[in-house]
Amino acid sequence: MRIILLVILFAFTLVGHTNEDQLREKIKKNYPDLIIKSIYKTEFNDLYEVFTQDQIIYTDVNFSFLIVEGRVVDPKSKIDLTGKRLEELTRVNFSALPFEKAIKSVKGTGERKIAIFSDVDCPFCKKLEKETLSKLDDVTIYTFLFPLEMHPEAEKRSKRIWCASDKEKAWNDYMLNNKMVKNNGDCKTPIEDILLLGRNLSITSTPTIILSSGKKIPGAIPLKDMREYLAAP
Template identity: 40%
Template structure:
């Protein structure tokens, strides 16, 4: 009986030591993985030089190929940064672009942190759905989007338009005139829909510099850029039908 107990004790010690060894090994795996990703990030950054900033690196389903997050773009690289793949990584079974899905996830924002007081507010219907738009007064696609918002198929929406003057030298001048008008929303619609600028110049304090800085932080690279309350962005001018579908499904 005594020998059997000693045997049980030795087995317990062996299994205990084995468990501790496995636990220690598991604890080192994330650190090792992080170190590998750091090495890949450094190698790719060295290859790309100062022309691009590598924000993050992740593994992909393809062995030896890494996802390189450049902020507004995702590319793929080997571990040494010697070779780059530019384009979409597609799941052959679902036909879905893994690249676009990752970009949408990486570029999500916290809608609740947007400084909405720095935007022109437009309420249509009960205003229950909300979107934020970065727009330039010289942007033809922004004007097309304003026309879509007027459509009867787009209902119950609140639109926050951040003036984002980046397209032309007089974009800032027009933005200031619109922001400083007695009725900003009326002035915005008059210009975007009817090509009528306010008579007075923009001599008030404006949030344009803050809007430009905000857009840079959010990787806004074109106008219009539309943000939904769930944080996703919709680049480009949507048609009234497309916008109604997005708002109608809550997406």
């Protein structure tokens, strides 16, 4: 009897994997450039969740429709299930980040920790620095230089900041006072490594904040919100 049950369970497992594999093939046939990280059958009838680089889309096992920007919401609890699931799928392993390739700033005890992917010429990054980060206490901030292609001078300026004898001061001088350090920026920098890391973490905009819990937060969030995030367990 036990052997029969095991065979049945194994058969169901094979069917599940077969459905997901077949669905993956159908999607890739129509969208060959789409990067699919995972496919998961939800609890809602024949609805499948397809996780791409930074987005969840929905379809059925036959790929007969696509829901690209829809949200699944629990009608009783009113919880955004799509948002909750996306947060789980995009969570970062904070302790595995290459902190030696970041600009480190310690405020007060530095007991709380955050990481930020930031572009030197991003206006929202400067807003975050001036209105939020500069007013925090007891936090260690790891800033990863992440110049975007839309800012043609950002990579050159990032290199000059990294090559400064005091990286933290050079960063703050430029972001808070628009004063660039004087050097040629010709030292070895980790910028290419950070750009690759950002792509692997599906970071597409700046600033992007990563809490020690691994939660990603995009944008120049207000000081009040940041303090609430840091106070959360």
